[in-house]
Amino acid sequence: MHILLIEDDVSVADFIVRGLRENQIEVDHVADGLAALAASRKGKFDALIVDRMLPGMDGLSVIRTLRELGDKTPALILSALGEVDDRVQGLRAGGDDYLVKPFDFTELLARIEAVLRRQQAGAHQTRLKVADLEMDLLAHRVTRAGEELTLQPREYKLLEYLMRHAGQVVTRTMLLENVWDYHFDPQTNVIDVHISRLRQKIDRGFGAPLLTTVRGSGYMLLDQPTAAE
């Protein structure tokens, strides 16, 4: 994976770059909008991480320009601001996801992977399959090892999202935004309870567990059932 990071704050950039490299992700770093446009034209990047507040040309303008030039590289917007309007603005400018600083590095990582996966995934999938877990999107049925599971509507939505991002870390905020459609900070572990209920239904009595908790980050539905996290 090759990522272009557009961030003017040296310390934040340094910490992102270091973190990405430690995860075997190649990353180039520029500090302003014009350099970003030049770089993205030259190189071929899988994803962009764009900070909103840049000197000269701001982050949203960079994305807008790229989109106008036909560049469809998925872009993750970073910002210190977090108002609803800002998120809507960011997404409307052509961004694919919006992350408010400060964030967990794992949150950043999870979202980059999610944004890439969205790009690759076909729009007209009728079935999802992760290990021996299968979801028929048309018939609204979920089976594991051939046995049908009864899920509440919300549990179904939750599982669908996890399956679409199987093998990736999914954070609590991502779940709240995508499965519950609200952007908010839970005070308690309210999501955890939903996950453990789901886990009861899909993992109990089926051998190796698929739905795991990633300490300090979120959850992950394993591609292949393994014992280790």
Add this chain to the structure above:
Amino acid sequence: MPIKQKSWLEKLRAVFASFAFRFMLRYVVGLSAAVLLVMVSLYATYSYQYFVDHERIIDDQLRDLSLRIERGENLEQVRLLPPPPVRGENYFLLLDAGGNKIAGNLDVWPKNLYQNWWDLKSSTFFTGEELPALTWMFGKSEMLADGRKLLVVRDYGDILMIERYISHVAVRSALLTILLGALGGIFMAMRSIRNVDHINQSIARIISGNLSERIPAAELRGDFKVLAMHFNQLLDRVQGLMEGMRQVTDNIAHDLRTPLTRMRNQIADLMQAAPAPVCDQVPVLLNEADALLSTFNALLRIAQIESGQRRSGFRQTDLQVILADLIELYEPLAMEKRQSMVAQINEPLLVAGDRDLLFQAFANLIDNAIKYTPPEGSIRLSAHREPDGSARVELCDSGEGIPEEDRCKVFRRFYRVEASRSAQPGNGLGLSLVAAVVRLHHAEIMLADGAPGLLVTVRLPTCRG
């Protein structure tokens, strides 16, 4: 605060209460009183002078006549004519010692004989319209030698009629002046009020919503124009300050959160890399760092909300949907504690607001309800439309409640009720955020005893569907 439309009665009362009207009325009344005073004194002076002139004429005529009588002249042809421009004859009467008429063009000694001006005026002023002839006689008499009495009088009735007419005219003029002045005052007051109202409404609109709006000063004149321009300058200043504050907030966000995040992530890295014994303590550190960041975030959010900027993101939002989603989100948590959670929201309740903020606020409230209610407790959420059109949301739990003395304080940042301080985790900002969201949405929140537990009531204005 929404601006009420005034009824006709209220508008009229406003006119009469206005400075412009009262000023005009006082001025007109004062002017009329002065004019009236001038007129009265002119009138009195004229009247008195006229009287005095007549008095002199009568004195002359009396003296003349008595001389003639001394000389023994025949009084048959005597006519007492006052000098021009005075018109009308005077009367005389000569009586013998027994009271019989000897000569004269008057037949009877008049019943009312007035000798001075004041008596004459004061008696006639308040009588009716008619002033019959030969009733109001003013004159002088003289006792002659051998007991005869001579009288010279003037019938003052005509003059009194004229004077009365003049005084009526004067009074009516004064009243008309006052009436015209009052009408003029009302008219001017209404114009003045319209200007002030215009300004007041602009101000109310600006204060309750959009601080970037300005009072349109072009349509105003004079003092009002200056007032409006000054107010606009004040708003420029306020907006500048708020913008400055926002930038400070954002800069803090940018400057402080980054090192905090770095620290937190370094702890996370440590957790990955550290050997087992150390590893046990690191998660605690990580949680502390996360709690710190979360508190920091919450503080910044509250500040943002309180500065009112998020109103621009307001849309029509259905409370029924939000509350239903919340119940569904929190139900498993309640079930874990074997608490019963019941919701009663029967109809859509549309409010103008920020969906995420409303969700966050009610989430904090439900979160608290679950947290502070013991296992097996009950939580009840209801929402309905009030008769006055507003939406009323009630959340009642059977937990420890909040003591009365703390109820107004819990909305303060970092405030935690003594009893819960050690028992439950929390940073004391949950309710501060709720309060900020409530205020932003022009709503109100009230805490009461749930008997047992806590009853939280939130009332929001609804918008027409």
